[in-house]
Amino acid sequence: MRLLTPSWRVKSIYDIDLRWLKARSIQGIISDLDNTLVPWRDYSVARELKDWFRRLHDEGFRTVILTNARPAPTIEKLASELGTGLVVGARKPIVRYFRYALELLGTQPHSTCVIGDQVFTDVLGGNLVGCHTILVDRIGNREFVGTRFMRFLEKLVLARLGERSSCSRNGR
Numbered sequence: 168m169r170l171l172t173p174s175w176r177v178k179s180i181y182d183i184d185l186r187w188l189k190a191r192s193i194q195g196i197i198s199d200l201d202n203t204l205v206p207w208r209d210y211s212v213a214r215e216l217k218d219w220f221r222r223l224h225d226e227g228f229r230t231v232i233l234t235n236a237r238p239a240p241t242i243e244k245l246a247s248e249l250g251t252g253l254v255v256g257a258r259k260p261i262v263r264y265f266r267y268a269l270e271l272l273g274t275q276p277h278s279t280c281v282i283g284d285q286v287f288t289d290v291l292g293g294n295l296v297g298c299h300t301i302l303v304d305r306i307g308n309r310e311f312v313g314t315r316f317m318r319f320l321e322k323l324v325l326a327r328l329g330e331r332s333s334c335s336r337n338g339r
């Protein structure tokens with residue numbers, strides 16, 4: 168269960184307290200894309216998202232988007248507008264892809280936070296590689312068909328965690 172437990176749970180990326188990250192000496196952020204930063208497959212960049220990334224960078228955080236989505240010009244454009252690193256065509260939760268993202272950031276797992284909307288890809292992979300993990304509520308209801316079965320399992324896991332909260336911590 169520990170590997171499926173996020174360090175922190177929040178409603179959206181905008182609820183992430185940067186002081187919380189700094190207090191844990193986090194320097195690098197690996198973020199999922201679909202349903203975490205933007206609605207599923209909607210790669211237009213909202214002002215709010217752009218501002219959020221600017222703030223992260225101003226505060227000294229290094230960022231990379233790690234997504235299982237296939238390479239696409241729209242995704243590359245989004246990453247360049249946000250001024251962030253990008254790894255597409257990943258296969259989360261396979262650890263190799265998280266290691267690659269860490270290499271791009273140049274940070275250690277203990278000083279890196281993985282943010283995502285899925286327990287079995289983002290949280291599991293991030294925990295396996297030794298990063299801090301933040302689970303956000305997914306944006307919208309649309310997603311890849313194959314994800315729906317995982318959502319069912321995810322519900323079981325989250326119920327087991329007791330829905331402990333907007334602020335569950337696994338002790339890190």
Ligand SMILES: [Mg+2]
Pocket residue numbers: 199200201202203283284285
């Ligand atoms: Mg996602």
